[in-house]
Amino acid sequence: MAYYCEKGLFKNFYYLIINMARDPTSDTSAVEALRSKGYKATPQRIAICQIALKSKAHPSAQRVYEEVKKVYPTVSLATVYKTLEVLRELDLVQEINSPKGQARFDPNVSPHINLICLKCDRITDLDDITVEEITSKVAAATDFKPAGKHMDVYGICGRCSAAKYH
Amino acid sequence: MAYYCEKGLFKNFYYLIINMARDPTSDTSAVEALRSKGYKATPQRIAICQIALKSKAHPSAQRVYEEVKKVYPTVSLATVYKTLEVLRELDLVQEINSPKGQARFDPNVSPHINLICLKCDRITDLDDITVEEITSKVAAATDFKPAGKHMDVYGICGRCSAAKYH
DNA sequence: CTCAGTGCAAAAGGTTTGCATCTTG
């Protein structure tokens, strides 16, 4: 029967499901982006892209892992870390350093401000052209070359200040 | 002789040296800031303030620990962490989240931009009034309340881009 | 004299690494 080989058929089974459920556009482009730099487009990586490149919640590696496991139960946390590193190299995600000591990943690679809540760790994007103004000002005024396309601002998010007296 | 009691005389000896070498102004104010909120001004804390509030290198806790040990050899890393936490509460330092997964501490609590080098992890301050413009813009446009007085921008520092081909 | 603070060692995350096994191209 089909279950005997956990590492062969099982994986392919899930790959199939993923392929059926996938958004053809972005999936194809993720595969292409991977291959363009010599990376292999494994089902694990595709599944991780599915989650990480679509989430707006700025997930941590752990969070991505949990989501990916739902559709690809055999994936390991180490693979998630390695893949996120690859996606960073391909400029498909940016890494955000949260105050709680874990990295967060952001598929929004256009210029924007990350509003990082110091209480609940929620991160909200704020698209703002000021980012470009600032980075070009920095580049002009100093010998520092801004590379990331995001700027981080810390504070208390709306939800937390509303829930102040809980 | 004077060495017999490592935890008594030894400490006081170093405390004396610290007092002799100290900058009277800032030291007094650190003591006052501590006491004003009910914290005790222990020699360990004063030594840590000496280092952390004067450094422009945005040291990590480990780095502060190493510096403090030079003048106060019996201090422990745990005490450094606890004291830095107190200093943060007193608004005497701000915490910066570096990409290398350790916190960095910044005694510059006026509005400024932190230029964070993704290669060598060096952090440079850039005083810029734009920070206030942006935080007030954010406060006006969203329900997010900016709290920190710094904004983080990532990139490659002058030294690293000069040393590109090493 | 009392309670907060210290120092130690252990625990607790988060992330990386080494290695045998498996799979893509």
Place this chain on the structure above:
DNA sequence: CAAGATGCAAACCTTTTGCACTGAG
């Protein structure tokens, strides 16, 4: 079929915590 990727477990680092002892106020 070769080079690269996976999954597991162990190693690593940074930070936090529990607790007996110490010292500031």
